[in-house]
Amino acid sequence: MNKPASSDGTVGKALETLDMVAELGRPVRFTELLAMSPHPKATLYRLLQTLTNQGMLAYDEARQTYSPGLRLVRLAHFAWRQSSLAPIARPHLDALAAAVGETVHLAQMDRGQVLYVDKRNAVDPIEMFSQAGKVGPGYCTGVGKAIMAHLEGEARQNAINQQAFFRHTNTTLTTTEALEAELDEIRSEGVAFDREEHEPGIICIAAPILTEGGRVLGALSVTTSTSRQSLEQLSDLRPKVQSTAIKIAETAEVWQFPT
Amino acid sequence: MNKPASSDGTVGKALETLDMVAELGRPVRFTELLAMSPHPKATLYRLLQTLTNQGMLAYDEARQTYSPGLRLVRLAHFAWRQSSLAPIARPHLDALAAAVGETVHLAQMDRGQVLYVDKRNAVDPIEMFSQAGKVGPGYCTGVGKAIMAHLEGEARQNAINQQAFFRHTNTTLTTTEALEAELDEIRSEGVAFDREEHEPGIICIAAPILTEGGRVLGALSVTTSTSRQSLEQLSDLRPKVQSTAIKIAETAEVWQFPT
DNA sequence: GGAAATGGTTTCATTATTTGAAACATATGT
DNA sequence: ACATATGTTTCAAATAATGAAACCATTTCC
Numbered sequence A, B: 001m002n003k004p005a006s007s008d009g010t011v012g013k014a015l016e017t018l019d020m021v022a023e024l025g026r027p028v029r030f031t032e033l034l035a036m037s038p039h040p041k042a043t044l045y046r047l048l049q050t051l052t053n054q055g056m057l058a059y060d061e062a063r064q065t066y067s068p069g070l071r072l073v074r075l076a077h078f079a080w081r082q083s084s085l086a087p088i089a090r091p092h093l094d095a096l097a098a099a100v101g102e103t104v105h106l107a108q109m110d111r112g113q114v115l116y117v118d119k120r121n122a123v124d125p126i127e128m129f130s131q132a133g134k135v136g137p138g139y140c141t142g143v144g145k146a147i148m149a150h151l152e153g154e155a156r157q158n159a160i161n162q163q164a165f166f167r168h169t170n171t172t173l174t175t176t177e178a179l180e181a182e183l184d185e186i187r188s189e190g191v192a193f194d195r196e197e198h199e200p201g202i203i204c205i206a207a208p209i210l211t212e213g214g215r216v217l218g219a220l221s222v223t224t225s226t227s228r229q230s231l232e233q234l235s236d237l238r239p240k241v242q243s244t245a246i247k248i249a250e251t252a253e254v255w256q257f258p259t
Numbered sequence C: 001g002g003a004a005a006t007g008g009t010t011t012c013a014t015t016a017t018t019t020g021a022a023a024c025a026t027a028t029g030t
Numbered sequence D: 001a002c003a004t005a006t007g008t009t010t011c012a013a014a015t016a017a018t019g020a021a022a023c024c025a026t027t028t029c030c
Helices: A009-024 A032-038 A041-055 A071-083 A086-100 A141-147 A152-162 A176-189 A230-236 A238-254 B008-022 B030-036 B041-053 B073-081 B086-100 B142-149 B154-163 B175-189 B231-235 B238-253
Strands: A057-060 A065-068 A103-110 A115-118 A192-195 A202-210 A218-225 B057-058 B065-068 B105-108 B113-121 B193-194 B204-212 B216-225
Touching: A009 A032, A009 A041, A009 A065, A009 B008, A009 B041, A009 B073, A032 A041, A032 B105, A041 A057, A041 B008, A065 B073, A071 A086, A071 B008, A071 B065, A071 B113, A086 A103, A086 A115, A086 A218, A086 A238, A103 A141, A103 B073, A115 A141, A115 B073, A115 B113, A141 A152, A141 A176, A141 A192, A141 A202, A141 A218, A141 B113, A192 A230, A202 A230, A202 A238, A218 A238, A218 B113, A230 B041, B008 B030, B008 B041, B008 B065, B030 B041, B041 B057, B073 B086, B086 B105, B086 B113, B086 B238, B105 B142, B113 B142, B142 B154, B142 B175, B142 B204, B142 B216, B154 B175, B193 B216, B193 B231, B204 B231, B204 B238, B216 B238
Parallel strands: none
Antiparallel strands: A057 A065, A103 A115, A103 A218, A192 A202, A202 A218, B057 B065, B105 B113, B105 B216, B193 B204, B204 B216
16 A cells, blocks of 8 residues: 555546646657656556547657647636636736736636736737746745735645745745745735745735635736836835725626635 | 447546536536436546546535636646647737738647637737637638648548538538538648638638648638628738748748647 | 667556445435 | 435445566667
């Protein structure tokens, strides 16, 4: 009886494998996967075959490499429409972006990481390179902290435990204690700031999107660089950011968005 | 020994179930799924549990409903970047859209259906998975026919066999014979037209994206309405559409896009 | 040219997971 | 309280997954 980290039978293993391929972000050969996989050759081979049959992976005959398959794009379309805040938040994000003229992000939490579900880029007519679907760390982004600050009890501990606490810059919070203190602060403050904790020169203000009952659905942020605005200037945007968050929450409530 | 359509063991069943939930496009209750599922109660129950654990489905406690989960969005991000033509085609689509001032679609084939992987809308800018990830029929869209026309032998028959041949309008092709004749025509012509076959008043011109070796990677189209342009006017765009298709193919070749 | 290595695929007896009818819970309505 | 609809758990039987090893096909090295 051995415990392979965490998995739901064969399906779990298959999906873990799919993740491995996807997160590499480039075509991979069988052998390379074998090296990082916990499974023996034959098992991995069949997992990959199954995933390929199913269109979850694409196999390039010529190069003998695997990549994530297009079936995922199709499935994600539905997920994005139904389970993300993006469709609901759209007009509000548009308005906010127009008003502040800076980059605006909309994010939700997915297994301890921040998942960006929509974005407005002030200047260029959209960096269409799929920002939706990108993931980022929770402990050193404005949206991540804003969301975590409003998680309760177990969910919060869970999220905190999943953080990597890698020191990206010298302001990055690198301990659970520091993060917890910051989250309490954010909770009472109502907004979160990213003080160059993820990337030097990049700062943001973020507000949680909270339901009537206090459940956190996601967060949104306005991001800028220290060369353009100071933290103080950013914090002047608080009313706009918060009211946008509230409007999104209200719209979600009307639409009966699942929590 | 019974043959449940087509499946790869447990993983196949799980993914089929995931598809079912996703394609309904709205939250579903257990019982509703049970009705359409080939599996007994307990089996379906556990499949759903597994998928939920894995983040492929989201379960709304309050409403007791399942929806596609956000993990899909995250996975699809990678799929879209790696396995779709969209990143490669981006500048070319931009240019074409600017030149023609009409809606431009980029599509690939996924299991007999047209999968739109990018879009330019003359007016409003795009949101990621709202357009990308959408699927449409193959037999009555310009892109669908353009792609199928350049599939060879078995692949082509396969694609044809997967068509539903539902009569959307009175110009819709509703038999394999009619479609095959049309595909031959398209192949020799080089471009495909949608003559209001899918929606009344909507017409388009589409060109296949072909590799050096004649393999079809996808197709792109310019869509308009009969109130704005006639078929004849649309066909004047042929040079622009075709040269864009060629440029995309060349870029794909340089980038070693997997076929 | 031949040997060895590399990378991918298949076999098959063993083992573990999945299965599903039925019993059990837990609401929701009468 | 009763009935009904819906969701969850049990457990022996059926099935599918496993993985060591053999196999096949290329490429690389001597």
